[in-house]
Amino acid sequence: GAVVSQHPSRVICKSGTSVKIECRSLDFQATTMFWYRQFPKQSLMLMATSNEGSKATYEQGVEKDKFLINHASLTLSTLTVTSAHPEDSSFYICSASQPYSNQPQHFGDGTRLSIL
């Protein structure tokens, strides 16, 4: 069964709307979760590292005011795309892992975001 649950799986909305994506760790407590963005036919690009109880760490070039991350509990991280525009349309995917080197990151099923 799924180790990481991500919702919604698909969102289509109008430009200017804010969209919230949830990422839940089902089988373990995840002090750290990761948010990625993937354009068609490209690799995953790390956007930010979500840390439980503290501020997220954003990668260079990622607007923290545009992509709000909240990690309020050990099993839930949320990504909010604020005032989304067509260029924000993409595939967003989260992951979580236990803090041991040989444990893989478990990924959610991703969210396809389409902004009209």
Next chain:
Amino acid sequence: AQKITQTQPGMFVQEKEAVTLDCTYDTSDPSYGLFWYKQPSSGEMIFLIYQGSYDQQNATEGRYSLNFQKARKSANLVISASQLGDSAMYFCAMRELPSSGAGSYQLTFGKGTKLSVIP
């Protein structure tokens, strides 16, 4: 500089044949982990196999095996007896360990290889 290099944008393999997907990596850290993930067209990332830098033996998981050549910094994925369901994108990824031994472990992904299995 790229940390993970996958030189094959696309590969074709006949059903039931074996195929090798290439991956080379770059790190100066002696402790690291290498992962392979499969991404079907539906988008989910499926963990396939893991190789630790200190592991003495090549990792194997069912039809998947990892040809780990540490001196060459390569970690090629071998899929035996290919099946139609193996058609997907395959990503090689590396995790470098912080010196403290604990904490967050970011993955660095290669650009991926699209595998197509031909009936």
